[in-house]
Amino acid sequence: MARDLRALFGSNDRSLGTEEVFTNREGQWAQVAGAIAEHLARVAAPGFDVQDLEAARRNVLVFHGIGGVGKTTLSRKLEAALTVAESRPRQWGEPTWPATPRLLPVRIDLARSAGMDFERLVLTLRLALAGLDRALPAFDLALVRYWEHNHPGESLEEYLRRAGLVSRFAKALPGQVQGALSKAAEELALPGVVGSAVGQVTTAVVRAVRERRTTARALAGCPRLADLLEAEPDLEALSYYSHLLAYEIDRLPARKAVVPVVLLDGWEDVGDRTHRELERLIQRVVWLLPNVLFIITGRSRLQWADDALQGQLDYTGPAAWPQLAAHIPATRTPRAVAPAGMGPAADRQVLIGDFSPEDCDDYLARRLTADGRPLIGDELRQVITARSHGLPLFLDLAVMRFLEIRRTRTPEAADFDHDFPALVARTLQDLTPDERHVLRAVSLLDAFDIALATATAGMTHQAAALRLAERPFVRENQLALWPYHLHGVVRSAIRRADDHTDDRWSDQDWARAAARAFDALGDQWTSSPDGGRRLLVACLRQGLTLARDHRLGLGWLSEAAWAYVSDSVWEPLVLRPAGTGEDRNGGQQPATAADALVETLNALARRQHEHRSRTVQRLAAVVDTHLLPEDLHHLAVYYLAKAQRDLGHRAGSRHGMQIVADGAGRLAPAARRGLVHLARLAGDFPAAHTAAQGLGWKGRQHRVEGDILWPHGDMRRAADAYLAARTQAEQHGVAGERATSQAQRAFTLAFTDPQVADDEIDLAEQLLTGLDLRATTLTVRTASIVRDAGADGVDDRLEILRTEARTAGIVAAQAALELAAAFHHAVRGDDAALAAVQARLRDLARTGDYAYYTDIAHYMAGLTPDTPSDVHWLDDEEAVRTTWRALVTARQGGDERAR
Known part of the structure; x- marks a missing residue:
């Protein structure tokens, strides 16, 4: 182990322990070649036994590094190079291993986006061996038993096609597996009918293996087969089936012999260092396949050689994985050439990029020691790690700074905010x-x-x-x-x-560059009308930051902000205000127009994840500054009024909506719609209906009409209105409005036709994909409650949704959910639960809004409220009562017929 001479000569303390922390930045191919040569020699050695479950494992090579450093590219390049010699880059050199047996590369992408689960992983391994054109009877018998138990009625061929596990051998595998079953039945002389039954065949095989019959000679060499065939065929058992795969690979005839090289890429998505369920299954496969070489790429070193993991994984510690034990942690050295072998320490964990946080900490802990303990404390290592962004050079400089400061005093965290x-x-x-x-x-x-x-x-x-x-x-x-x-x-x-x-x-140079960057971003956005929201949001994020940090004028940001708001998608901008002073709520007060716009757009995006009261606080602080130009000031006022309406603050909401409506700006139609909503929520349906007729597309007239019709129980006309609203939104390309209208349509139809509502809810969920609309999402989930009204299990779902709606602070969502609950309890005839819902609705209506929801909850049960609300219906009250009661009785009749 080499000493770090620079650190050694940086201190008079002779007790200071220093290590030369080193990594090889090149030569990954040499590492792979050395590992393959070593593996082939080991599996060919006379004493090698695939059924030895206690011998240390040396069949893993790990490349780890930060995201984007090229691990996936390396994995793919290795697969190509091992498959076709011509695909190997010339500078990698010729292989250093013998030509036989043939290598069989199998690359498996473990990234979540690839949809790989453990079952598919095992099938991929078996599928790779399908090209040998022979059954692997021990494994295939276990597999077919597992398949029959876990996928009844689904053929293996169909599953492979649906799961995307398609290769030129995909059609051969089901036949090979079935052939193993038939062959076993033939050798055991089972009758034809019995021979086609998986359970009968496996039972006969178990008996024959245990009795060591000569008819089971092909399987008798695997003494653990009987136990595996008798085990419950679940995922745990499936992971142990890899032992059977190792047995079958080992007994391949010389002309078909292969040595699989499995490349597991995206290991970071297998799990984190707390949840290791999938890692445990995959590690078991690696252990039980000692004749297979695994090349794993991920962001951090594997911890399998850490004794502390005992109990979380089956096989842990340096005795189990001697080549994965932590030797000298590696550092970056540019363009170094790796040795042909694995080095004296045979460290099979190779860093190919910047350090992960765990490796940063390990680096700092090992670089300087005193009496065998890290000289840099835990908290200080965390600070340095966070500041380093994983760059080993920063860690190196931080270590030297630590030694320099230590000469005169104890280093502190602030010393490394540097x-x-x-x-x-x-x-x-x-x-x-x-x-x-x-x-x-x-x-x-x-x-x-x-x-x-x-x-x-x-x-x-x-x-x-x-x-x-x-x-x-x-x-x-x-x-x-x-x-x-x-x-x-x-x-x-x-x-x-x-x-x-x-x-x-100079400062002026930086300012001029910031202005050029700001203008260039604006040019990219304005000159690319088909760039879509992705370009818009990206330009906004960078442009807002530049305008805020360098006190630039809003310029093109004003139009970009309106474009951002127009679709109601609400992608997070993740920008923080950089103003001075404090607002009336104790936060930072915007100091420039850019600060105010940043805070406005952040508040609008964050309202999908925060209580509406927080949205009101943030937007009120912006409005108070009057820093924004008039049109954007009205933007903040409008959404402040909208959030106030969500909280039930009727007076404040009406005041804000009226200001925006009178301003005759871009949001005036939306503000007029807001005033209609306030009239509707107060129960003045005739006034709301009359005012809605002049809203037009900009005021979302069709959706507002649907909102007025469904409380009357007129679900058919309401659904038609929402359909018209959705169609208009599609024509104008407004994704948020399209999803919201569809969610409302699904909600209304859920009262009348659960089967039709099922498709409408599915469509609403599809339209919400990629959007961040909390209230609309709650509407869709409430629609599913209405659809399932009267069924078991609805009560638990109601409680979960109540918590989410309260957390959001959206009274409309809470009221709609309680109405859905009233419908559910009315269908079940649960008077006590219905009375509790009516009490909650009265509590929600204490501000005067949504009072008619309590009336509707009574109508559902055929009751007249003791103290009716001051609602003014479009029809007479009796017609509304009759309609709602009919919806309940119709559902009760449908449920009765279903039973």
């Missing part, structure tokens, strides 16, 4: 002047493309930006809108560290 000038110097040292200029410019941006970088730098040619994009501290994600971004700690250092270079920027 951007090292050395990071700037090392980053800039080999860049051309133009590249340095572009680097400083793009440090203002969260992400960029070549055109944006060039414009921000104020250059007329892209060469410098193109060269900069190839630098290792510029990360690339080709799926992103802007594919490039600076490594976090490099960006922070460029922006914040004291820059003593000759070409450093």
Whole structure:
């Protein structure tokens, strides 16, 4: 173990322990080649036994590193190189292992987005062996028993097709599995009818294996087969079936012999370091397949060699996984070439990118020690880790800073809220002047493309930006809108560290670059009318930050803000105000128009996840500043009034809506709609209906008409109105309005026709995909309660939804849910539960709104409320009562017929 001489000579303390923490940044192929050669030699050795369950395992190689560093690309490249020799990059060199037996690469994507579960993983392993064109009887018998038990009536071939496990061998596998069953029945001389029954065959096989009959000679060599066939065929058993797979691979004839190399990519999605259920199953597969080499790529080192995991995983500790034990943790060294072998420590965990937080902590804990204990304490290591963004160079500089400060006092957390000038110097040292200029410019941006970088730098040619994009501290994600971004700690250092270079920027230079970046973002948005919301939101996020931090005018942000609001999608902007002073609620008060707009849009997006009272506080603070231009000021006033209505604050809501309606701006039609809603909620249906007739599309007239009709029990006309509203929203391309109208349509139809409502609810859920509309989501879930009214299990769902509606602070959602509960209890004839619902509705109506909901709850049970509300119906009260009661009796009759 080498000493870190720089740290050693940084202190007079001779008791200080220092380690040279090192990693190899290149040579992954050499690591793989060495692992394959070693694995082949081990499985060919005379003493190797696949049924030895106690021997240490040396069949795992791990590549780990931060996201986006190229782990998936490496995994795919390795699969290609092991499949077709011509796919191997020339610089990787020739294989160092023998030509036989043949390698069989199997790559499995464990990422959540790939939809891989444990059952599919096992099937993928078996599917890879289908190309051998032979049954694997021990495994296949267990598999067919598991399949019959867990997928009754579903063929394996159909499942493989539906699950996307399609390969050129997919059609061969079911036949091989069935062949194993038939072959076993034939050898045991079972009758034809019995031979086709999985249970009968496996029972006969178990008996034959236990009695060591010669007729079961193909299976007798696997003594644990009988136990596995007798075990409950669940996921636990399926994980142990890999032992049978190891047995079958081991007994392949020489001409068909293969050595599988399984590449498990996206290990970070297997689970976190708390929930290890899936990891436990997969680790068991790895252990029980010692004749298979596993190459795992993920974000952190595997912890299997940690004794502390005993009980969470089946096989743990350095004795079980000697090559996964923590040796000297590796660090970054640029362009180093790996040795051909695995090194003296045979560390099979190779860092190929920046450190994960766990590895940062491990690095800092091992780099400096005193009496065998980490010199840098736990809390300080956490601070340094957070500031480092996983960059080993930052960790290295932090260690030296720690030693420097330690000479005179005890280092503190604040000492490491620091951007090292050395990071700037090392980053800039080999860049051309133009590249340095572009680097400083793009440090203002969260992400960029070549055109944006060039414009921000104020250059007329892209060469410098193109060269900069190839630098290792510029990360690339080709799926992103802007594919490039600076490594976090490099960006922070460029922006914040004291820059003593000759070409450093002045404050005016930074201000001019910020203005150029702001204008360039606006140009990208305005010149790309088909860019969609993805471009809009991305430009807003970066543009708002620049305008806020550099006190720029709103410019194009005003139109972008209106575009953001228009679709009611509410993607989170995740921006925090940077104002000065405090507002009346004790928070930061916006100081500029940009601050106020940031706070307004954040409040609108966050209201989908916060109680409406918090939305009122935030928007009221913005309105009080009067920093926004009039049209955007009315935007804040309108949504403040809307949130007040959600809370039942009728007077404040009416005041705000009237201001916006009188202003005759963009939101005037919406404000007039808001006034209609207030009239409806107060129970003045004739006035609301009359006012609704002049709303038009901008005032969402059809949806408002539906809102007026359904309380009267006129579900057919209400559903038609909502359908018209949804159609208009589709024609105008307003996704949020389309989803909201469909949710209301599903809600109304759920009262009259549960079967039709089922499809309508499904459609509403589809239309909500990608949208962040809390109230509409609650409406859809309430519709499902109405659809299932009278059924068992509804009460538990009601309680869950009550909690969510109260948490949201949306009185309309709470009232609609209680009405659904009243319908459910009326259908069941549960008078006591219905009375409790009526009491909750009276409590919700204490402000005067929604009072007629209590009347409707009585009508459902055929009752007349003791103290009727002051509601003014479009029809006479008796007609409304009769209609609601008929809906209940119709559902009761339907339930009776179903029984």
